[in-house]
Amino acid sequence: MYVAPSTSLCMSILDLHSNPLACAQQILVFCHDVSEYLKPIKPGIPNPEVDYNLVISMIQTLLMNAKLKFMKSGESSGVAMCDTYLSRVDILTMMLSSNYQDIPTIEEITKADSA
Numbered sequence: 001m002y003v004a005p006s007t008s009l010c011m012s013i014l015d016l017h018s019n020p021l022a023c024a025q026q027i028l029v030f031c032h033d034v035s036e037y038l039k040p041i042k043p044g045i046p047n048p049e050v051d052y053n054l055v056i057s058m059i060q061t062l063l064m065n066a067k068l069k070f071m072k073s074g075e076s077s078g079v080a081m082c083d084t085y086l087s088r089v090d091i092l093t094m095m096l097s098s099n100y101q102d103i104p105t106i107e108e109i110t111k112a113d114s115a
Contacts, residue, residue: 007058011065024069024078031062031085035105038092044101052096052103059106060089 010030017023037055040046063082070078088109095103 007061011061014065019073020069021073021075021078024066024073024075027062027066027069028081028085031059031066032105032107034058034062035107038103038105040102046101046103056089056092056096059092060086063089 014023014027017026034055037047037050038052046052063086067079067082067086070076070082085106088106091109092103092106
């Protein structure tokens with residue numbers, strides 16, 4: 001697994017934030033935004049311009065950093081949310097390794113879990 005340089009830069013900038021809880025919450029927003037790149041062009045047609053492994057790696061890195069920031073701020077519900085999202089990212093990884101064509105976003109998997 002490799003880490004995208006833009007993720008490292010993002011985390012370096014976010015480390016300057018004075019409020020770890022607000023920072024962790026913002027990182028979760030970034031995870032949702034980045035996961036939008038997983039959407040196919042059309043059903044069954046993945047976007048050839050997207051490196052899906054890189055996107056998933058970026059999301060994993062962001063989630064691990066958010067989890068650490070939630071832990072630092074003593075926010076156990078945030079830690080649990082990160083663990084939940086990380087398990088969903090594991091599902092995305094399995095789908096990708098199985099050549100599944102319609103990789104969902106984190107939000108789409110969340111909706112499926114609550115349905």
